[in-house]
Amino acid sequence: MGDSPDLDLISDLPQSIIESILTRLPIIEAVRTSILSSKWRYRWASLTHLAFDEKCVTSTNDRTFVENKLINFITRALFLHQGPIHKFQLCTSFLTSCPDIDQWILFLSRKDIKELVLELDENEWIRVPSCLFNCKKLTRLELSRCELDPPSTFKGFSFLKSLKLYQVYVASDAIESVIINCPLLESLSLSYIDSLTLNIRSPNLKYLCLEGEFKDICLENTPLLIAMSVAMYMTEDIAEHMEQSSSCNFIKFLGGAPHLERLIGRIYFTKYLTVGDDPGRLPIKYINLKIIELYQVSFEDMKEILVVLRLITNSPNLKELQISSSSNSYTLAAMEATDLEFWEKECPSHCIFGRLRVVKMTEMSGVPHEMEFIRFLLENSPVLEVMSIAPCSSVTEGRLNMLIELVRFRRASPRAEILFIQN
Amino acid sequence: MKFCTVKQYFDDENNNNVTNGIATTVIPLPNKHLKIKANNKEMEQYEQELLRNVMPQELTKLILAANYLNFKEALDFFCRTVANAIQNKSVDYVRKFFGLESDFEPGEEEKLCKEFAWSFEGVDED
Numbered sequence: 001m002g003d004s005p006d007l008d009l010i011s012d013l014p015q016s017i018i019e020s021i022l023t024r025l026p027i028i029e030a031v032r033t034s035i036l037s038s039k040w041r042y043r044w045a046s047l048t049h050l051a052f053d054e055k056c057v058t059s060t061n062d063r064t065f066v067e068n069k070l071i072n073f074i075t076r077a078l079f080l081h082q083g084p085i086h087k088f089q090l091c092t093s094f095l096t097s098c099p100d101i102d103q104w105i106l107f108l109s110r111k112d113i114k115e116l117v118l119e120l121d122e123n124e125w126i127r128v129p130s131c132l133f134n135c136k137k138l139t140r141l142e143l144s145r146c147e148l149d150p151p152s153t154f155k156g157f158s159f160l161k162s163l164k165l166y167q168v169y170v171a172s173d174a175i176e177s178v179i180i181n182c183p184l185l186e187s188l189s190l191s192y193i194d195s196l197t198l199n200i201r202s203p204n205l206k207y208l209c210l211e212g213e214f215k216d217i218c219l220e221n222t223p224l225l226i227a228m229s230v231a232m233y234m235t236e237d238i239a240e241h242m243e244q245s246s247s248c249n250f251i252k253f254l255g256g257a258p259h260l261e262r263l264i265g266r267i268y269f270t271k272y273l274t275v276g277d278d279p280g281r282l283p284i285k286y287i288n289l290k291i292i293e294l295y296q297v298s299f300e301d302m303k304e305i306l307v308v309l310r311l312i313t314n315s316p317n318l319k320e321l322q323i324s325s326s327s328n329s330y331t332l333a334a335m336e337a338t339d340l341e342f343w344e345k346e347c348p349s350h351c352i353f354g355r356l357r358v359v360k361m362t363e364m365s366g367v368p369h370e371m372e373f374i375r376f377l378l379e380n381s382p383v384l385e386v387m388s389i390a391p392c393s394s395v396t397e398g399r400l401n402m403l404i405e406l407v408r409f410r411r412a413s414p415r416a417e418i419l420f421i422q423n
Numbered sequence: 424m425k426f427c428t429v430k431q432y433f434d435d436e437n438n439n440n441v442t443n444g445i446a447t448t449v450i451p452l453p454n455k456h457l458k459i460k461a462n463n464k465e466m467e468q469y470e471q472e473l474l475r476n477v478m479p480q481e482l483t484k485l486i487l488a489a490n491y492l493n494f495k496e497a498l499d500f501f502c503r504t505v506a507n508a509i510q511n512k513s514v515d516y517v518r519k520f521f522g523l524e525s526d527f528e529p530g531e532e533e534k535l536c537k538e539f540a541w542s543f544e545g546v547d548e549d
Binding site: 008009010011013014017020021022024025026029031032033034035036037038039040041 | 479480483486487490498499502503505506507509510511514517518521522523524525526527532535536539
């Protein structure tokens with residue numbers, strides 16, 4: 001009894017196709033193919049992509065039982081594996097810190113690992129073993145919830161293109177040194193790494209994502225940056241530090257990214273950019289910047305408005321602008337026009353947004369400066385197609401006033417539609 | 424790019440890798456793909472249809488054709504279809520699907536099961 005060569009559809013397919021099929025199955029099923037026939041006994045063992053999670057083992061309520069089964073499964077799979085492993089992914093909350101993880105990483109470091117993703121439990125932070133830093137061929141590294149401490153002899157990952165750290169406990173200078181020693185780095189994402197003070201020097205960096213409580217960030221050398229998404233949270237510590245700082249955050253952050261195409265700023269981002277001395281006229285124009293999204297912008301803070309103005313007036317090719325306001329205090333006091341000469345003073349007289357097509361304003365309360373901003377945009381955007389305005393849900397009585405004002409505004413674009421979004 | 428090998432195929436008359444029937448399924452794929460790219464549900468339905476109407480043999484031939492034509496999206500799609508077809512199915516089902524026969528000695532298969540016991544849990548009924 002043997003395989004009839006006419007009937008057997010699959011055994012002689014090229015390994016790359018077998019891999020393409022087996023890696024689309026949960027790994028446990030790929031391993032099961034070992035029982036199909038003698039030819040298949042170890043076909044799965046040459047897979048170069050391995051992805052493990054707790055679905056590899058039957059789930060029960062006994063966490064320790066699941067943990068032990070999972071450790072057993074992964075260890076055996078790795079032990080039987082042949083050939084290089086290019087991608088290894090482990091995402092589970094069932095593994096508490098265990099020496100097995102260290103051994104797996106040691107094993108992977110000897111198998112030419114290129115992509116490593118480790119997402120572990122939030123209650124037990126493992127300390128990433130030093131053998132991780134021996135994985136010379138790494139092109140992508142993603143770590144969640146662990147402690148990172150590169151040895152002093154670490155010279156960087158020469159091939160690393162993508163680095164993502166989420167809730168990782170690591171020192172600022174360690175991250176800085178990793179970044180600067182990964183010359184091919186294109187994508188960097190740092191989330192919820194507390195109190196980071198960073199000087200980012202990364203000549204090939206294209207995509208940057210930062211979220212968390214950052215003390216001080218300077219993009220010192222990021223000439224190729226094309227997209228940036230930043231969410232800055234505030235603590236008392238950071239607020240104090242900001243008060244004492246004199247260096248201009250706007251320049252520190254955006255001064256070195258002339259090819260930026262897309263900018264997203266959340267939480268206290270615009271506030272962060274107000275810190276420091278006023279940069280005056282900006283030395284650079286963001287000629288590629290097409291999309292700007294800024295959230296939680298306070299239209300009661302002149303400095304924040306100035307930051308927004310400075311940004312958009314130096315982006316001649318801006319196509320889409322989205323601003324979400326944080327001024328949700330609809331009180332009579334807030335409605336009093338204060339310092340409206342600001343607009344005449346600060347707006348460049350011949351400012352035209354020649355490519356601006358879509359503007360979305362959200363969480364509006366109708367405070368004077370919000371309305372002036374809208375007026376400014378309508379007057380100076382000759383190709384505008386849509387201006388959409390969504391009042392924030394707590395504003396009910398002010399909506400009519402907002403509409404009355406809106407209707408009066410002159411529009412440079414005959415095609416402009418003003419959409420007032422009511423829920 | 425995608426279709427330079429197609430031209431090659433048509434120029435090369437003695438081609439054993441791709442039969443006419445296959446070419447008519449693979450080549451219209453990019454258009455279909457583009458049209459329903461946005462809609463995942465439709466892709467799923469198309470996949471179900473493919474599975475019902477096309478025998479596993481044809482499916483493997485499609486895979487080979489897509490591979491030969493260097494058509495990555497089609498290749499990914501067909502591989503995914505095959506993977507979905509055998510996911511969570513018993514050993515016998517998968518053997519039947521691919522036309523494989525067990526060539527283990529009696530008792531050897533049992534031994535193997537024990538060896539890989541850690542991977543045999545929670546399978547679909549046939």
